Amino acid sequence: MKHLILAALASVSLAALSACAGQSESTAGKTACAAPAGVVNVYTSRHYDTDLALYEDFTCTSGIKVNRLEADADALIERIAAEGEYSQADLFVTVDAGRLWRAEQAGFLAPVESQVLATRIPAALRDPQNRWFALTTRARIIVYNKAKGAPAGLATYEDLAKPEFKGRICMRSSSSAYNIALLSSMIAHDGEARAAAWAKGVAANFQRPPEGNDMSNIESVAAGECDIALVNTYYLARFDTPEKRKVLESIGIIFPNQATTGTHVNMSGAGLVKTAPNRANAVKLLEYLGSDKAQQLLANGNNEYPAATGVAPTSAVGKLGAFKADTLAAAEIGRNEARAVELYNAAGWN
Secondary structure, three states: OHHHHHHHHHHHHHHHOEEOOOOOOOOOOOOOOOOOOOEEEEEEOOOOHHHHHHHHHHHHHHOOEEEEEEOOHHHHHHHHHHHHHHOOOOEEEEEOHHHHHHHHHOOOEEOOOOHHHHHHOOHHHEOOOOOOEEEEEEEEEEEEEHHHOOOOOOOOOHHHHOHHHOOOEEOOOOOOHHHHHHHHHHHHHHOHHHHHHHHHHHHHOEOOOOOOOHHHHHHHHHOOOOOEEEEEHHHHHOOOOOOOHHHHHOEEEEOOOOOOOOEOEEEEEEEEEOOOOOHHHHHHHHHHHOOHHHHHHHHHOOOOEEOOOOOOOOOHHHHHOOOOEOOOOHHHHHHHHHHHHHHHHHHOOO
């Protein structure tokens, strides 16, 4: 009975996939695309239009049709685990190092031996056993109200817990994957005791209880409702428009820990599913996603940084300037996330 149920699930999965293949109407007749050469099924939690253009380009150059199923990352992890050997998933794509680590821990990702990926994706941005690879990265930075001036003595994440910043910090909930990943990295760098003290210190410095998201907290800082916030770089880049540039011009930025560990980065990434029915095609797609062209499309779709070595950002985040990134292995971030949640809860950081 179990096998029958899983087989049915697999059938539904394949039927539910939305095809992003072949020539689009805008390119038909203009570009010579490769002859059909099979399919690849992508289970993804990325939801950007540029990803569709990316898959279309891969299909055109390789002839491999991309079938795409989009859902929340945790739901996809549960689905692939439930489908088991009957899963039609070839490639799992998601955001956040912790989710990649959870997929690896669920046991359904397979190692990929690829010289292309080993050369292009830095070791810190891939699983030690090559079960997943980063596609893009984003940095978690400090923003401050420019009219009030750069806060004296604020250069690191650890500084945010200083008593002099009491009543000055706005933050989103500790349940945010971005905040969890940051504290996970601090556990790795500073040890659990210091990380716990930091969480308590920052909670004591809140101007108000955690609320909103990075976008709303950027606006709060720009309006002077609070002085300081932690945000992801790609949210900041979304204000680089004529309608919103006034907000951007009202804040200053700090890339934390430049003299120590480097600024914390998180990622989106992909891994080969162990039971992939189209393994060779999935590896071809994974290698394509590490190419210069694909890296730019992936990064520009959400104003992120390319993960591949030697590919410079061309989206709005490039205007924020160069910075030293933390090279802590992403696997360490995933490994510490459960404990990070416990420390946040103990600190009263809602």
